[in-house]
Amino acid sequence: MDKILITGSSTGLGALAAKALLNQHHDVVLHARNQDRAKAAMAQNPTATGVVIGDLSNLADIQSIAQQANQMGPFDAVIHNAGVDSPDSQLTSAVNIMAPYMLTALIKRPKRLIYVSSGMHRGAALDIDHLESTVDYSGSKLALLLLMKAVANKWPDTLVNAVDPGWVPTRMGGSAANDDLEQGYQSQVWLAASNDTQARKSGNYYYHGCLSRYDERVDNQLMQQQLMHKLATLATVEL
Template structure:
């Protein structure tokens, strides 16, 4: 049995991944933005251990989430599932980049970390010097993959990977999405609980449990380090 924390798990893929991991017998702690969402999360997954509450669009609440999580002791797995698709660049940056960076830095180091990215990252424009002003959904997911690669390189004792869930019919994806919901959370569940050699690996990007193509900039160590330096400067917290 593994102890697992999933951000953004009141609805959508986070809730579905939680349901499957709970069914496997794992101890799962959920996360919701507010009290109303917390009730929704527990209604969806009554077998969850607890719900951590905090708005990942606000730095002080991100710090609170990290503190709450650490009160449970060390986790085996952290799944950074939360994300927004919004026209607000600042909000997109905070939720999709700064929050996973801060939570990775502040939560006691787990055995496995999984970041939920997107195939939309390929070919996006990323301006590291102006992350809080020029970030859109696609560039935020490129930054998340750079973060994943950096963490996997700097923390060789942790299995660190990312997934592309595909375009799935969740609240974010909409009714027109053409990928399956099961496929959308299958990689997260597999990377969290799998014991085969591919799951016990690091620095990879998966789509439906298979290695997937990613933007070649993701492997640029200088770019990874530039992102870490900018995030450290912006948050005053070092990875």
């Protein structure tokens, strides 16, 4: 039985991944933005161990989430599932990039890290120097893949991967989404807990359990370093 933390797990893919992992008899800790969402999260997955609470758009809350997590850990896996699709660059940067970076840096290192990206990252614009004021959803998912690769290179003893869940009919995806909802969370579940040979490799990007093509900039180590420096400066936290 593994202990697994899932951010953004009060609804959507995070809640579904939690349910699947609980059904496999793993020890799951949820995350919710506030007390009301925490109650909703536990109502959906009542056998979860507990909930860490905090707003991922707030740097002080992110630090609090890490402290709560460390009190409940250590974890075998952390799934960085939470994300927003917003025209507000500051909010997008905070939730989609800063929060995964800070939680990676502040939570005691798990055996596995999974970052939920998007196929929309391919060809996205990304101005690292002005990340917090210019980034959009697609650019944030490109930055998240750069983060994944940088962490995979830095921590060779940790399995670090990313997934594209596809355009699935969640609250964020909307009713027009036409991808497979179950496949949308199964890659995260597989990477978090499976002992399959492929799941125990690092530095990869998956779509529905299969290796997927990613933007060639993701392998650019200079861009990885620039992003890590920018995030460390914004967060005043070194990985």
